[in-house]
Amino acid sequence: MDTSFAPEDLAFRDEVRAFFAEAYDADLQARLNNLETFKDAVIDWQKRLYKQGWVAPGWPKEYGGTGWNATQKFIFETERSAAGIRDVIPFGLNMVGPVIYGFGNEEQKQRFLPGILQSDDWWCQGYSEPGAGSDLAALKTRAVREGDEYVVTGAKIWTSYAQYADWIFCLVRTNSEGKKQDGISFLLIDMTSPGIKVNPIVSIDNHHSLNEVEFNEVRVPVANLIGEQDKGWTYAKALLAHERTAIAGVADSKRNLAETRDFAAREINGGKSLLSDPLFQKRLSDIEIELMALEFTELRVLASVAAGGAPGPESSLLKIKGTEMQQAVQELRMEVAAYYQGVLPSDLSSEQLGHDFGSQARQSYMYGRAATIYGGSNEVQKNIIAKAVLGL
């Protein structure tokens, strides 16, 4: 048992740090923070990562991954968070990419993987439906085979960034016989296809990132089917385990907590720094201690993945604890912001407002409520652990 960094790990850390310091420049950051320029800025950033060869640390080397070991992946994530850099948009790079190289045919790999790696194609995820949330396999969007095409009709919901997307990967029902998991297929659909309509949903944080996507007799070439018809649930499950590991966001929570602590240090509460308040300190360390452990839980999962393949049911634990911790940090930051927690985005400067993080704290807190719901609600994760780990 050994978790110390070897000299080559430290050299790698310095290399990552230096790259982030140079590539993640102030102009890019400003464009990422502006809704008007957000999409282009994301693509710009991901292309910089691609040029460096680091855009897909989780992929096998033969498909454009880095070939990093678990320690290097951990270092990269930690440095990314520490530099305040958001993770890549996951739908292409972390979600459909692994499904395509894992289960797609040669033609699909050659056709789709380069666009994902180079961020030329923006992907979104068509899983949930108005009638199928945590009970994902209850989905009803149907795809009927007609010659060389599927005709897709139905609706997907909670689709992040569908308004930007070039492609959507969808779970569709191709068979209504037998177990509900057995008649599901995995389809890649061009968002410019006739019959697709995107309806915006404004979320509790007053933002528009979510959408409903309607499919009205959308024609999709059979060549866009991943793997076998009716076997899509298997591919989707593999993807979900990856998704849950990524959702945990331990490194980001660590950084957000450190920042919250710094905010508290400069807040004056009854003539003293809020950070010196014993009750506040207890709330802070309740989270910090849990995160210290969670960081090692994540390392244990990374190490076991490195030793033998895909993350298993233990990724459910990471998802539950990770999202609980994200919310705990967000809640604490709202407490630090006090009455400024309600501030909405505006043209006023922080000088005019008298505060500089209230609006951001509000947005993270409000949208952060979604983390214990998406990717399979935490209650569903508990069902998965009960069944797959505890054998109940």
Added chain:
Amino acid sequence: MNFEFTEEQGMLRDSVARFVQDSYDFDTRRKIAASEEAMSRDNWQTFAELGWLSVPFAEEHGGFGGSPVDTMVVMEEFGKGLVLEPYLATVLLFGGLLQRGGTVEQQAELIPRIIEGGCLGAFAYLERQSRYELADIKTTASAQGDSIVLNGEKVVVFNGACADQLIVSARSRGEQSDREGISLFLVPADAAGIERVSYRLMDGQLVANIVFRDVQVPAANLVGELHAGYHLMSEVVNAATIALASEALGIMGQLNAKTLEYTKTRKQFGVAIGSFQALQHRMVDTFMAYEQTKSMLYRAVCELDGGGDDVAACVHALQVMVDRNGKKVFGEAIQLHGGMGITDELDIGHYAKRLMMINTCFGNGDYHQAQFNQLRYSA
């Protein structure tokens, strides 16, 4: 980065696990707890023969030269069997102080005897008023020629009733609670002026309150540096806290496994109670509490083993987890066992009581969280 155990560590684990499995069933353990010394000297000899008493000691004294990972492995398995023999008191505390701070002569004389099972030791550090503050010491040590004279009282001394030798923390100068001015002394348990009263704790161990009235020992019995015993003491206590957390983890694992097993077999309303979602989610919570505690333990062990600069914070964080998660785990274990959970007949309550006592050895969760906060937020 790896979380693998070496082949040697695997063998060590198997050997302790086999002993617990074959020779330490619950009824045997109950009899040992009820015996006069609340431990078995035969078992202690077995520990010596199997080499377990040598684990943390340097090879030059006949030790195994083990790392904190080796100690963790042994203690976790001891936890599973609720082993009563005084490994913590003799090997980790008494032996740990000698290994880290003893003179060449003290080490050469005593460490081989510990390893062969011929010397039981204890570390007398708690006082009536001290609660969890190691530096709160009223017991005095004053020089008289070539001798040191000890006066005062130590309480709840683990293995204090059976120990042949004691290491005693005493104030050699300064004020009560000063970290400076503390010295540690080796004292034979049969020295003139020592009075021991022994009593049993709820986890089955026999402890003692020990009064020192003008107890004289040679000045050469000083362990570590004069007036600078605090540093030595806290290093050894940090390592021992991690070892105790390993024991606690072993206990938590047993409680979870036994509870899970019970809910799969116990039927109510015509079905196994483990089929109820309300109970399943509680068991998932205790599973996560166990895994999180294990991760924190690994973090602390790796930090200690690698000589990192964050050992103290890791130890505090670990003990917070052991306290909170331990209570969660045994609380659910008792609840899910229903009426049987509150009987003395079942082992569940005995595991719970040991976990509770572990939380009092070197500070409970609140104490360690306050220390953690001081370290992290009051710079």
